[in-house]
Structure formats: C-alpha cells, structure tokens
Amino acid sequence: MRYTPHTSAEIAAMLRAIGAESVDALLAHVPEALRARASLAALPGGMDERAMRAELAALAARNRADGLAFLGAGAYPHFIPAAVEQIAGRAEFATAYTPYQPEVSQGTLQATFEFQSAIAALTGMEVANAGMYDGATAAAEAVLMTQRLRPGRPLILVARALHPHYRQVIATYLAGIKDVELVEVPYGPDGATPLPTAEQLRRASCLVLGYPNVFGVVEDLTRAAEVVHGEDCLLVSATAEALALALLRTPGAAGVDVAIAEGQSLGLPLGYGGPGLGLFASRERFVRSLPGRLVGETVDVHGRRGYVLTLATREQHIRRERATSNICTNQGLCAVQVVVYLSLLGRHGLASVAERNLRGAHALAERLRGVGTLRFSGPYFNELVLSLPDARRRWQHALGQGIVAGLPLGDWYPELEDTLLLCATELHDAAAMDRLAAALGADAAASAARAGDRA
Amino acid sequence: MQIPETLRYSEEHEWVLVEDGVATIGITDHAQEELGDIVFVELPAIGAEIAKSATLGVVESVKAVSDVYAPVSGTVTTINEALATKPETMNEDPYGAGWMVKVALADPGDVGALMTAQQYRDFLAREQA
Amino acid sequence: MSRPAGVLRYGLLPEPLIFERGAPGRTGATCDPTEVGGPAPVDVLPAGLRRDDGLAGLPEVSELDVVRHFTRLSQWNLSAATTLYPLGSCTMKYNPIVNEAIVRSPGFAALHPLLPDAWTQGALELMDRLAGFLRAVSGLPGISLQPAAGAHGELTGLKMVRAYHADRGNPRHRVLIPASAHGTNPASAALCGYTVTEMPANDAGILEVETVRAHLGPDVAAMMITNPNTIGLFERNIQAIAEAVREAGALLYCDGANMNALLGVAKPGDMGADVLQFNLHKTFSTPHGGGGPGAGPVAVSERLEPYLPTPRLVRDASGLRWSEDFPKTIGRVRSFHGNVGMLVRAYGYLRTLGGDGLTDVTAMAVLNANYIRAKLADVLPLAFQTPSLHECVFTDRDLDATGAHTLDLAKRLLDYGFFAPTIYFPLVVPGAIMIEPTETESKQTLDEFIAAVRAIVAEARETPELVKEAPHATFVGRLDETRAARRPVLRWKPPTADPG
Structure with a gap:
C-alpha cells in the first residue's frame, strides 16, 4: 500500500515478536458488533499519484481563480514573492510539530519569536502572541480576554461596521456565557462609528472597532481610546486587512488595549479563505491574560541564547478548564510564512506596497466617478463603498463579462442594498480598473437608454 | 526540611504567624519544594475579605498552577509586593522574605484549629506514607 | 561543551535574529507605489490617522539575507521529514509531498472566498466529496468543515450540544470527562459555560459504565470521551456508556484525536456518538506545521444536524452553493469556509489511499x-x-x-x-x-x-x-x-x- 512500507516478511517477523497470529488479532479486543459494521470497502479504491493529480487538476479547473475580481471584504489578493512560499514550505518547518523539545526545535521557536517581534512592531503594541486561527476568532478571544480583565461588566460593544464574520464569531463564542450581552454600535454617515455613551461604556468590558472597518473606512482609534478609557473600559481594534497597518497610525500609538488582525494579507494565499492567521497583540501588563502560545527568550546550560514556549500555565494543557483559551496550536506554519514575508519586504518594501494599495483604491474611485458615488466620506485604505442605482443588476452584468465587481453589500447590510464594496490592491493595474469602469459604466449607459425608451 | 516551631500549619501546606491579631501567611518549605521553581505569584487585593478555605492566591511554576487556600478568615492588610518581581524568594526563603499576605483575623479561633509544627511533621509523614 | 574557536558543527550554522541582520535602508522586495497614479497617503489620510514611525522595528534585509536566515533556522529543527517523530497522540506520520503540490495550484491557492458559487464549483465539489469521506469513516450524517483545528472542532461540537439542550428548555450545567482526557476537553467545555466533572478509569485504564452512571444526572449536558483513549486503549464499554448517556438525556461527544486507530475497525456513529471532531492533520496526514494550521471538521448525529455552523453546502439544480438558511444553527465559528488548504491536502490523501x-x-x-x-x-x-x-x-x-x-x-x-x-x-x-x-x-x-x-x-x-x-x-x-x-x-x- 502507498505510504505503508512493510513487506509481508517484515509483517510476519513483527507479529512473531509480538506473539500475535495476525494483525487482525491485535484488533480482536474491539467489540465484534462494532467491527462488523466498520468496513470501508464501499469507499472508492485508491489511485496512483498521476491519476490523483489529474482529478485534482480537473477540480481546480472548475474554479475561476484567474478572473478579474475586485473583492476584499476580509480576504485580500496580494502578490507573494516566490521566496516566501519556498522558504516557509521547507519540510523542516512544515513537518515539525509543537516545539515540545526546544533543543531540536530552535528553528520554529526563533522564527516564532521573530514573528511575535514583527507583529508587535507592525501593530505598535508591546507584546504579540504566536498566532490564532484567524482574524474573526482572534476578535472573539480578545472579547473574552476583556471579560477576564474587567470581570462583572455585562456588555460587549461591537461596531456594526465591524466585518460581519467577526461579529458573528464573537456572538457564537459568547453564546452560553452567562450575564454577557452583545450590543451593536451603529455607524455614522461618514462610515465611521460614533462612540457609545458613557453610560454604556461604564457597563462594558470593551468596545470593538474595525480598523479599517468593513467599509474600508479608517476609524479614529486615538479619540476612541480616550473616551473608552475614561470609563475604564477597554478598546479592541480588529484589522481584516493587515497591510493597512503599514500606513495607518498604529493601534499601539492610538492607545488600543488589544489589537487583533487577520494576517492573510502578509504573504498567505487567498486559498478560498483559509488557512489564514489571527494576529493578537496587547499590553505587557495583560500578558498573563493572553490566549494562545508565547515564545520567550532564555539561555541554555552553556549560556547560549535560545527560545522556549513560555507562560504555558495560561494554557489548556496545564490549567485545563481554567485556561485562558482552549486553543492548542498557533497556525504555526502561517506565522512562519508571515514573518518571512515581513522580512523580505521589510520596513521599506511593506510601506511601498501599502502606499500602492492606497493610491490604487483612490485611483479606482476616480475612474468610477461617473458610475456611482462614494457612499461614505471617511478616509479609506484599499476598499471603498460605491453607491450606484441598480447595483445588483449591474454587478450581474459585469459578472457576465468575467468581472466580479466587488461584493454587493446588501448581502450583509440590507440598508446598503444599492452599493458595492470594492477593493483594489497592487494586483489591480490600470487596465483592470478601466475594464471595471467600462463594465459598470456601459451598463449604466445602457440602462439609462432603456429608461429613456420607456419614458 | 525546615518546619519552624513558632508557626502554625494548614493541611494545604501554608504556615501562619500571628502577631497582634494579624496573621502573616506563606507556603511551607515542603510546599515550595513540591512546586519547584516558582515563576509567578498572584496575590489578593489589599482590603479583600477572605474566607477560610477560599482561594487566597495562585502560585505558578513553569508547568504547574496551584491555588493557595486561606488558612484563616479575615481582611487582607498587606501583600508582599516584592514577589511580583522576585517570585523565587518563595523558594529561597519561604518562612521569611517569601511570605505572601498579612490578614487581620476575623476569628482568632481559626488559628487554634491549625496544626503545630510537630503535628505538621506527623501530617507530612502520614501524607508521604 | 566548548568547541575550538572557529570550528563549526557541520551543517548547523549560527544565525542571529533577523532584526540583527541587514543595514538601514536595505530591502528585499518593493513595488512602485505610483504605477496607477492616485494621491499620496499624506493627501488623503489626516495626520492623526497616519503612521509616522517609518515602520521602525521591521527588518531591513536583502532577499538572500532572508533566504539564508530562514534556511539556517529550518535546519535547527527536527521534523517528520528528518526523522522518526514518535510524539504520542499527535500522529506524526509522513506528509505526502504530492499534497503540497496540489494545494499550490492557482485554481485553489488564488481563489477568493467570496467569489460567486458558480466560479468555485471545483472547490465546493472537493469539499462535498471530502465531507462524504468523513461521513463514511465516522458513520455520522452531518458534517461541517469550518473548524480550524481539533480544539476548535471541540468548541464547535460543544456549542451544538449547548444549543440542542437550550432548544429543549435547559442548556444543562455539566460535562463529564475522563481524567485521562486531553486538556482541550475541559477547556472547551468551560468556554461553552459548562463545569467539568472528571471520572477515573479502572485499574486496567478503561472507563467503567458504573462510573459514568454514578456521575450522570439531569444536569449533565454531555460526556466527552476519546476512543481509543489517550493511553491507546479501546474503551470497550463504549456502547453501554453511550446507552447510559442517552438514557440520562445527555449527548455523547467523541474526541476524534485518535481516529487514525479506528479506520475500518469501528465507527463512532455505531458507538453511539452524537458529535465527533476530526483532526485532519493527524488522521489524514496534513503537515503539522510546527503547530498548525490544522483542520478540525465535525461530524454529528441526526439530532444535532440542525445546529451545525453556517454557511452549509447544499446542492440544487445549478450545482453546489452555500446556504445560511438553517434557523437553528449555532452560527459561524470562523471567517469564510474553513482551513480549505488543509482540506485539499486531506482530500488528496484520501483519494490516494481509498x-x-x-x-x-x-x-x-x-x-x-x-x-x-x-x-x-x-x-x-x-x-x-x-x-x-x-x-x-x-x-x-x-x-x-x-x-x-x-x-x-x-x-x-x-x-x-x-x-x-x-x-x-x-x-x-x-x-x-x-x-x-x-x-x-x-x-x-x-x-x-x-x-x-x-x-x-x-x-x-x-x-x-x-x-x-x-x-x-x-x-x-x-x-x-x-x-x-x-x-x-x-x-x-x-x-x-x-x-x-
């Protein structure tokens, strides 16, 4: 069989050593009633590598990954230099596990320490953990952490302009937790979130703001931190597009208490939405309340610098039902890939890519001026909300031309039915933007003409 | 292993020293040895009312977490702030600089229920048997 | 052990932190920020919203610096590709390289999760077929591929348990767990608002049905059991335990961490399980990655199916599509559809083996x-x-x-x-x-x-x-x-x- 190496002679020798008559005899203590029904003979048979690859290639061909899409909304298409996947994909990283034996796991441990350092620098926060599943679960863990830091406060304030997946995951995580109520904070006409009342903040453990929010709008975290802290409440910033942090005032500088983000933009492929990587950063004084793994620096018996998993008493394998989280992994390979990407681009490369995104999205807005109007007036990074009459039908029309004109935001916000959420990154060149403008605009002209006919 | 004669002891391996109605509380030499290298200590807030047998604090080693239970009831008057930066003091000097909290006794009778040094010695012998 | 100065141990070169390499101004990759025009950041972002530290603290290194740095680091690891990695309960088997190749095909790697379903039929078909395999192996009818890891699958499963009981008027308070359980079991139960009761095994390392009965009561929401247990022993009383759990109105959670010992031997559905999480990185050989990403799909019995996370895959005349139309769902447990990259690898493995x-x-x-x-x-x-x-x-x-x-x-x-x-x-x-x-x-x-x-x-x-x-x-x-x-x-x- 594929991947099981024994010859029949070896199997016989091993059985002799064990003192068993057959492999089946080793399973004989499993109740017969269960074994009798457990056959997998009805499953398809195996196949060789060539046949398997052909089947997978056929499936891949039924995906239209090469079309022109202006989709962001929580997952962002970015260029990934070849070195990133090649280096992070090395088998020594990919096929190791949790570094339980640090002496033979220094590669994973030092890379993770570097990841934590890079994320702390990117977010401007004091400490970052080794990673969470994704941005949405990191947001939920951040909310739970504020409940540990501000026990007895019954409210969780979450911006309606926070990505709906993040809001839904927070709601799922909170279900069943006693005496906590999730309160949605509406957005204002500029697309940003007006701050809740002092009375609400006093009863809340945290306020969660998107940064940028789901409309692409950049919230004023500095002002929010002042007001939130005035009521001894905590501020959580949630960034779905981590690249934005290269240009925006850092959550740390703004006074945020917990900064979480989705790290997919930083060197991970879209991959139909996963695996991504939750980034989780906070203040040093909250470190014992952090969920997830942490790598720390120390020395070995010879005094040489080295790295270990540390502060593990927070975690499930020691604290069990009193752990800060049930998580027992950190999307480790994704964290390695992200720190390779951040290293390769570095201070200057990352800034240039972020600037290219901001300029590109604004250039796109310029091109679409005749097609629709910006729904929100707030400053934005690489995503914007375009209002246009008959948005859904025009989106469909563009689709017919092989263009996904962003996300019809009515899917997520019924009150925004005639809008499209559009994203432009460094992968969208001038020609692509022209195609989008033409597809949406031509249709606008056509529908105007039809309207004229009817009149 | 040290078990000073002047102190009283609980079955949870805490020691108590009473002076003027205030109990100083720490963990015993035996307890610190069992825990291994102590890396972090969590103490109650000053002014906290604690009930006998309730959790008084938490002591962590690299791979274990242990609750410290209040051997007496009372109000916390002082905590050993130095443990925040030097938790190893609890290993090095458990009956001296490694003390944890001082508690104004709610019921001085609580102390009478604790073991003497000899009783604690016997208790340890039984526990290890 | 000191070594003579200047002599290196063969193959393992020293390497500082990436931040200690490089020089101010050095960079590995950049792009032209102005290639499509558009305004400069200073013209559209107010000063109070702009970053002003020039990204201080990130590396300033060349591409070769990066390649060498991380190549050296990788060589400090032992891995399943290097040697036997006999980490019990973690299942560090060979991770077939072909599965790395298929997942990197642009048809999967470059696929945006919000593309219209008509554009992603290949991915949906793969996920549906993978669900079919998981159904067959577990003997349970309902599948969600959303959870990102085993522990995340546990959380998902217990949220469903809670929703099931809440739907019947009382979410109940307790979860029973054998003392030998993995720490994620009690931690997941606590995250769902349950208190945990631990149960001892007998002298042979096996859980007795009497022990379970003694701890069961109307306040017990579920029992979690790993089978084979963490000692590698088959819990041979499982059917009687399942019956006792069922009689008490509780649900049976099977931790699928050791599912690799059951393929063709016993199906959790036949054991009486209501919910099971798979650890695809264990049983179905996706690489462990130094601590993830994994994937933790859940399988559930008929009575828990209404509570599965959404969106769920449904098939109609036009093909497969995502549907949110399940009113009793516990909702989402993560963004988008799961760690799809790991699902693709697992599917490749399953097709290869059959x-x-x-x-x-x-x-x-x-x-x-x-x-x-x-x-x-x-x-x-x-x-x-x-x-x-x-x-x-x-x-x-x-x-x-x-x-x-x-x-x-x-x-x-x-x-x-x-x-x-x-x-x-x-x-x-x-x-x-x-x-x-x-x-x-x-x-x-x-x-x-x-x-x-x-x-x-x-x-x-x-x-x-x-x-x-x-x-x-x-x-x-x-x-x-x-x-x-x-x-x-x-x-x-x-x-x-x-x-x-």
Missing part, C-alpha cells in the same frame, strides 16, 4: 505500536497491560533509583537523532512516556528507535549523569525555562526605541 488504503493505515499503525510495545516492555514498564492500539504508554518508575526520569530519557533520545515521545501525558500516568510510531515507519526505523531506547535505559543505570545532562549533541543544550517564565522576554526590541 477505502482499502485507509483500512491498512490503521492496521499498520496498530502493528507498529504493538511491535514497539513488545520490544520495550522488558526495559520500561507499561502503564497498563491492557491490549492497546496505535500507541503505547510506558512509565519511568523502574528508573527511580537511577535519578534519571522521563524527561531525561526524552532529552537523551535527541542525541540519538530521534524526536522524543510525548511525556508526562496523560496526567493519570506518573512519568508517562507515550509513543506513537504511526503506520508510515519501516521496521528498520522502528528497530533503530527500539535499540536507542534500550541503550538509553542501560545508560540510565550505568552512567545516569550522561542521561540527566542530555542532550549533548544538539544545537543548544537544555534551556532555562524558569528564567524565561520569571522574566519574560517575548520580543526583540530596537536598541534605540523610545521605551513605552
């Missing part, structure tokens, strides 16, 4: 574990004499007199070129040494490993200091974990950075 191959996986995993058990039982006492499946658990109790303990044996194994077994777990076995060789190891490798363990046990008796001070041959020696925890240093800081 039904016969999967049955062979379990048979050979059990053979290998029992071979190690037989070959070591005379030098290391077994925790239990009970017949075991895919892993075996020893204790260090015979070595007490030598002063060398489980940890020391584990460290010494590193000198012999093997990763160490899982140690000190399960907690119910003092000094536990848990070995899981997996089915992909050859007899030759197993014999080498067995010889190494036997040699180390002999060393522990003859030259205990050699074992207690191990490892000696590794890139770094034993590390001071106490220092790391007492004065945590969790990041590199720029030397000139303004404190605070």
Whole structure:
C-alpha cells in the first residue's frame, strides 16, 4: 500500500515478536458488533499519484481563480514573492510539530519569536502572541480576554461596521456565557462609528472597532481610546486587512488595549479563505491574560541564547478548564510564512506596497466617478463603498463579462442594498480598473437608454 | 526540611504567624519544594475579605498552577509586593522574605484549629506514607 | 561543551535574529507605489490617522539575507521529514509531498472566498466529496468543515450540544470527562459555560459504565470521551456508556484525536456518538506545521444536524452553493469556509489511499505500536497491560533509583537523532512516556528507535549523569525555562526605541 512500507516478511517477523497470529488479532479486543459494521470497502479504491493529480487538476479547473475580481471584504489578493512560499514550505518547518523539545526545535521557536517581534512592531503594541486561527476568532478571544480583565461588566460593544464574520464569531463564542450581552454600535454617515455613551461604556468590558472597518473606512482609534478609557473600559481594534497597518497610525500609538488582525494579507494565499492567521497583540501588563502560545527568550546550560514556549500555565494543557483559551496550536506554519514575508519586504518594501494599495483604491474611485458615488466620506485604505442605482443588476452584468465587481453589500447590510464594496490592491493595474469602469459604466449607459425608451 | 516551631500549619501546606491579631501567611518549605521553581505569584487585593478555605492566591511554576487556600478568615492588610518581581524568594526563603499576605483575623479561633509544627511533621509523614 | 574557536558543527550554522541582520535602508522586495497614479497617503489620510514611525522595528534585509536566515533556522529543527517523530497522540506520520503540490495550484491557492458559487464549483465539489469521506469513516450524517483545528472542532461540537439542550428548555450545567482526557476537553467545555466533572478509569485504564452512571444526572449536558483513549486503549464499554448517556438525556461527544486507530475497525456513529471532531492533520496526514494550521471538521448525529455552523453546502439544480438558511444553527465559528488548504491536502490523501488504503493505515499503525510495545516492555514498564492500539504508554518508575526520569530519557533520545515521545501525558500516568510510531515507519526505523531506547535505559543505570545532562549533541543544550517564565522576554526590541 502507498505510504505503508512493510513487506509481508517484515509483517510476519513483527507479529512473531509480538506473539500475535495476525494483525487482525491485535484488533480482536474491539467489540465484534462494532467491527462488523466498520468496513470501508464501499469507499472508492485508491489511485496512483498521476491519476490523483489529474482529478485534482480537473477540480481546480472548475474554479475561476484567474478572473478579474475586485473583492476584499476580509480576504485580500496580494502578490507573494516566490521566496516566501519556498522558504516557509521547507519540510523542516512544515513537518515539525509543537516545539515540545526546544533543543531540536530552535528553528520554529526563533522564527516564532521573530514573528511575535514583527507583529508587535507592525501593530505598535508591546507584546504579540504566536498566532490564532484567524482574524474573526482572534476578535472573539480578545472579547473574552476583556471579560477576564474587567470581570462583572455585562456588555460587549461591537461596531456594526465591524466585518460581519467577526461579529458573528464573537456572538457564537459568547453564546452560553452567562450575564454577557452583545450590543451593536451603529455607524455614522461618514462610515465611521460614533462612540457609545458613557453610560454604556461604564457597563462594558470593551468596545470593538474595525480598523479599517468593513467599509474600508479608517476609524479614529486615538479619540476612541480616550473616551473608552475614561470609563475604564477597554478598546479592541480588529484589522481584516493587515497591510493597512503599514500606513495607518498604529493601534499601539492610538492607545488600543488589544489589537487583533487577520494576517492573510502578509504573504498567505487567498486559498478560498483559509488557512489564514489571527494576529493578537496587547499590553505587557495583560500578558498573563493572553490566549494562545508565547515564545520567550532564555539561555541554555552553556549560556547560549535560545527560545522556549513560555507562560504555558495560561494554557489548556496545564490549567485545563481554567485556561485562558482552549486553543492548542498557533497556525504555526502561517506565522512562519508571515514573518518571512515581513522580512523580505521589510520596513521599506511593506510601506511601498501599502502606499500602492492606497493610491490604487483612490485611483479606482476616480475612474468610477461617473458610475456611482462614494457612499461614505471617511478616509479609506484599499476598499471603498460605491453607491450606484441598480447595483445588483449591474454587478450581474459585469459578472457576465468575467468581472466580479466587488461584493454587493446588501448581502450583509440590507440598508446598503444599492452599493458595492470594492477593493483594489497592487494586483489591480490600470487596465483592470478601466475594464471595471467600462463594465459598470456601459451598463449604466445602457440602462439609462432603456429608461429613456420607456419614458 | 525546615518546619519552624513558632508557626502554625494548614493541611494545604501554608504556615501562619500571628502577631497582634494579624496573621502573616506563606507556603511551607515542603510546599515550595513540591512546586519547584516558582515563576509567578498572584496575590489578593489589599482590603479583600477572605474566607477560610477560599482561594487566597495562585502560585505558578513553569508547568504547574496551584491555588493557595486561606488558612484563616479575615481582611487582607498587606501583600508582599516584592514577589511580583522576585517570585523565587518563595523558594529561597519561604518562612521569611517569601511570605505572601498579612490578614487581620476575623476569628482568632481559626488559628487554634491549625496544626503545630510537630503535628505538621506527623501530617507530612502520614501524607508521604 | 566548548568547541575550538572557529570550528563549526557541520551543517548547523549560527544565525542571529533577523532584526540583527541587514543595514538601514536595505530591502528585499518593493513595488512602485505610483504605477496607477492616485494621491499620496499624506493627501488623503489626516495626520492623526497616519503612521509616522517609518515602520521602525521591521527588518531591513536583502532577499538572500532572508533566504539564508530562514534556511539556517529550518535546519535547527527536527521534523517528520528528518526523522522518526514518535510524539504520542499527535500522529506524526509522513506528509505526502504530492499534497503540497496540489494545494499550490492557482485554481485553489488564488481563489477568493467570496467569489460567486458558480466560479468555485471545483472547490465546493472537493469539499462535498471530502465531507462524504468523513461521513463514511465516522458513520455520522452531518458534517461541517469550518473548524480550524481539533480544539476548535471541540468548541464547535460543544456549542451544538449547548444549543440542542437550550432548544429543549435547559442548556444543562455539566460535562463529564475522563481524567485521562486531553486538556482541550475541559477547556472547551468551560468556554461553552459548562463545569467539568472528571471520572477515573479502572485499574486496567478503561472507563467503567458504573462510573459514568454514578456521575450522570439531569444536569449533565454531555460526556466527552476519546476512543481509543489517550493511553491507546479501546474503551470497550463504549456502547453501554453511550446507552447510559442517552438514557440520562445527555449527548455523547467523541474526541476524534485518535481516529487514525479506528479506520475500518469501528465507527463512532455505531458507538453511539452524537458529535465527533476530526483532526485532519493527524488522521489524514496534513503537515503539522510546527503547530498548525490544522483542520478540525465535525461530524454529528441526526439530532444535532440542525445546529451545525453556517454557511452549509447544499446542492440544487445549478450545482453546489452555500446556504445560511438553517434557523437553528449555532452560527459561524470562523471567517469564510474553513482551513480549505488543509482540506485539499486531506482530500488528496484520501483519494490516494481509498477505502482499502485507509483500512491498512490503521492496521499498520496498530502493528507498529504493538511491535514497539513488545520490544520495550522488558526495559520500561507499561502503564497498563491492557491490549492497546496505535500507541503505547510506558512509565519511568523502574528508573527511580537511577535519578534519571522521563524527561531525561526524552532529552537523551535527541542525541540519538530521534524526536522524543510525548511525556508526562496523560496526567493519570506518573512519568508517562507515550509513543506513537504511526503506520508510515519501516521496521528498520522502528528497530533503530527500539535499540536507542534500550541503550538509553542501560545508560540510565550505568552512567545516569550522561542521561540527566542530555542532550549533548544538539544545537543548544537544555534551556532555562524558569528564567524565561520569571522574566519574560517575548520580543526583540530596537536598541534605540523610545521605551513605552
């Protein structure tokens, strides 16, 4: 069989050593009633590598990954230099596990320490953990952490302009937790979130703001931190597009208490939405309340610098039902890939890519001026909300031309039915933007003409 | 292993020293040895009312977490702030600089229920048997 | 051990932190920010929203600096590709390279999760077929591929348990868990608002139905059980336990962490499970990645199906599509659809092996574990004499007199070129040494490993200091974990950075 190496002679020798008559005899203590029904003979048979690859290639061909899409909304298409996947994909990283034996796991441990350092620098926060599943679960863990830091406060304030997946995951995580109520904070006409009342903040453990929010709008975290802290409440910033942090005032500088983000933009492929990587950063004084793994620096018996998993008493394998989280992994390979990407681009490369995104999205807005109007007036990074009459039908029309004109935001916000959420990154060149403008605009002209006919 | 004669002891391996109605509380030499290298200590807030047998604090080693239970009831008057930066003091000097909290006794009778040094010695012998 | 100056150990080169390499202004990759025009950031972002530190603290290195740095780091790791990695309960089998190739095909890698369903039929078809495999293997009808890892699957499963009971008027308060359970079980239960009652096993390491009955009551929401358990023993009372749980109105959660011991042997659905999480990175061989990403799909019985996370895949005339139309759902447990990259790899593995191959996986995993058990039982006492499946658990109790303990044996194994077994777990076995060789190891490798363990046990008796001070041959020696925890240093800081 594929991947099981024994010859029949070896199997016989091993059985002799064990003192068993057959492999089946080793399973004989499993109740017969269960074994009798457990056959997998009805499953398809195996196949060789060539046949398997052909089947997978056929499936891949039924995906239209090469079309022109202006989709962001929580997952962002970015260029990934070849070195990133090649280096992070090395088998020594990919096929190791949790570094339980640090002496033979220094590669994973030092890379993770570097990841934590890079994320702390990117977010401007004091400490970052080794990673969470994704941005949405990191947001939920951040909310739970504020409940540990501000026990007895019954409210969780979450911006309606926070990505709906993040809001839904927070709601799922909170279900069943006693005496906590999730309160949605509406957005204002500029697309940003007006701050809740002092009375609400006093009863809340945290306020969660998107940064940028789901409309692409950049919230004023500095002002929010002042007001939130005035009521001894905590501020959580949630960034779905981590690249934005290269240009925006850092959550740390703004006074945020917990900064979480989705790290997919930083060197991970879209991959139909996963695996991504939750980034989780906070203040040093909250470190014992952090969920997830942490790598720390120390020395070995010879005094040489080295790295270990540390502060593990927070975690499930020691604290069990009193752990800060049930998580027992950190999307480790994704964290390695992200720190390779951040290293390769570095201070200057990352800034240039972020600037290219901001300029590109604004250039796109310029091109679409005749097609629709910006729904929100707030400053934005690489995503914007375009209002246009008959948005859904025009989106469909563009689709017919092989263009996904962003996300019809009515899917997520019924009150925004005639809008499209559009994203432009460094992968969208001038020609692509022209195609989008033409597809949406031509249709606008056509529908105007039809309207004229009817009149 | 040290078990000073002047102190009283609980079955949870805490020691108590009473002076003027205030109990100083720490963990015993035996307890610190069992825990291994102590890396972090969590103490109650000053002014906290604690009930006998309730959790008084938490002591962590690299791979274990242990609750410290209040051997007496009372109000916390002082905590050993130095443990925040030097938790190893609890290993090095458990009956001296490694003390944890001082508690104004709610019921001085609580102390009478604790073991003497000899009783604690016997208790340890039984526990290890 | 000091070495002569200037002489390097072959193959393992020293390397500073990436932040300690490079020079101000150096960069590995950039792009032209102005290629499509558009305004400069200063023209559209107000000063108060703009970053002004020039990204201080990120590296300034060349591409070659990066390649060399991380290549060197990687060489400091042992991995399943390097050597036997017998980490019990973690199932460190060979991760077929072909599955890395298929997942990197642009048809999957470049696929945006919000593309219209008509554009992603290949991915949806793959996910639907993978769900079919999981259904067949588990004997349970409902599948969600959303959870990102095993622990995340546990959380998802218990949220469904809670929703099920809440739907019937009372979410209940308690979850029963055997004392040998993985720490994620109680942690997941607590996250769902449940208190945990631990139950002991009998002297043979098996849970008795009477023990379960004694702890059951109308306030028990579920019982979580790992089968085979964390000692590698099949819980042979499982059907009676399931019946008792069912009679009490509670649900049975099967932790699928050891599902690789059950392929073709027993189906959790037949055992009476209501919910099970798969660990695709264990059973179906997706790489562990130094700690993820994994994937933790859940399978559920008919009565839990309405509560599965959304969106769910449905098939209609136009093909497969995502649907949110399940009013009793617990909702989303993460963004988008799951760790799809891991699902693609697992699907490749399942197609390669097929039904016969999967049955062979379990048979050979059990053979290998029992071979190690037989070959070591005379030098290391077994925790239990009970017949075991895919892993075996020893204790260090015979070595007490030598002063060398489980940890020391584990460290010494590193000198012999093997990763160490899982140690000190399960907690119910003092000094536990848990070995899981997996089915992909050859007899030759197993014999080498067995010889190494036997040699180390002999060393522990003859030259205990050699074992207690191990490892000696590794890139770094034993590390001071106490220092790391007492004065945590969790990041590199720029030397000139303004404190605070």
